[in-house]
Amino acid sequence: MSKEGNVKVVTTHVLYEMKLRGEKIAMLTAYDFSMARILDAAGIDVLLVGDSASNVMAGHESTLPITLDQMIYHASSVMRAVRRALVVVDLPFGTYQGNSKLALNSAIRIMKESGADAVKLEGGAEIIDSVTRILSAGIPVMGHLGLTPQSIHKFGTYVVRAKEEAEAKKLVEDAHKLEEAGCFAIVLEKIPAKLGAQVASELKIPIIGIGAGSGVDGQVLVTHDMLGITQEFSPRFLRRYHNLFAEMTGSFQSYIKDVKSKDFPNEREQY
Numbered sequence: 035m036s037k038e039g040n041v042k043v044v045t046t047h048v049l050y051e052m053k054l055r056g057e058k059i060a061m062l063t064a065y066d067f068s069m070a071r072i073l074d075a076a077g078i079d080v081l082l083v084g085d086s087a088s089n090v091m092a093g094h095e096s097t098l099p100i101t102l103d104q105m106i107y108h109a110s111s112v113m114r115a116v117r118r119a120l121v122v123v124d125l126p127f128g129t130y131q132g133n134s135k136l137a138l139n140s141a142i143r144i145m146k147e148s149g150a151d152a153v154k155l156e157g158g159a160e161i162i163d164s165v166t167r168i169l170s171a172g173i174p175v176m177g178h179l180g181l182t183p184q185s186i187h188k189f190g191t192y193v194v195r196a197k198e199e200a201e202a203k204k205l206v207e208d209a210h211k212l213e214e215a216g217c218f219a220i221v222l223e224k225i226p227a228k229l230g231a232q233v234a235s236e237l238k239i240p241i242i243g244i245g246a247g248s249g250v251d252g253q254v255l256v257t258h259d260m261l262g263i264t265q266e267f268s269p270r271f272l273r274r275y276h277n278l279f280a281e282m283t284g285s286f287q288s289y290i291k292d293v294k295s296k297d298f299p300n301e302r303e304q305y
């Protein structure tokens with residue numbers, strides 16, 4: 035299925051125009067067809083096939099184990115559902131760091147095999163060669179700075195990043211480098227709101243925050259977190275719009291009760 039019909043498709047240029055006119059960008063994660071279809075129909079601007087699928091879908095403790103093949107599987111499922119949103123796919127850990135040729139091959143596989151619109155990479159100066167090489171093939175790249183979960187073993191903790199001046203200075207420099215290299219947008223994760231606002235005002239490209247305050251150009255959350263399907267994760271930046279864990283548990287318990295009590299199926303529910 036391809037994006038077509040009468041809908042105005044979201045492109046990287048549309049995001050840039052949104053920033054220019056001060057319209058905030060709404061981004062959420064999706065890993066499967068059914069959820070992507072609901073999100074797209076709801077009018078989400080950007081869908082991220084995040085490597086958070088490693089946690090949310092596969093139950094791993096970090097984003098590190100997910101493979102390129104698994105990301106392509108998730109991205110292909112999402113692409114079959116989407117009519118309007120821009121779909122960005124994370125390059126997983128170990129498929130782009132320190133080797134720009136590998137990075138290009140990984141990005142090409144995602145674009146060719148899933149039909150996605152763009153890729154996202156974590157890091158600044160240290161991955162700029164990979165970013166540049168992917169961009170040279172005409173593949174749009176979104177950057178990701180601040181708390182970059184693929185580096186969790188370097189950080190040792192999921193606390194707020196760039197509170198100290200040196201780290202904040204490097205983050206601002208990295209953001210400029212990513213913009214100069216040609217990235218179309220950058221995600222800033224879990225940093226002080228003031229720093230998020232500074233980067234958004236200094237850069238022309240859209241800055242999408244997750245725990246980066248209200249002064250950025252858009253917001254992203256993990257869909258399963260904002261729906262309350264995941265329970266254990268509750269950082270300050272997370273607004274929960276539902277408690278689906280509880281609601282779904284209730285539905286499953288009702289079903290179990292109906293089956294056990296022989297109430298389901300009734301006369302009208304059989305042939």
Ligand code: KIV
Pocket residue numbers: 063082083084085086087124221223244254255256
């Ligand atoms: O993988 C992911 O879901 C992400 C978001 C947290 C931005 O990278």
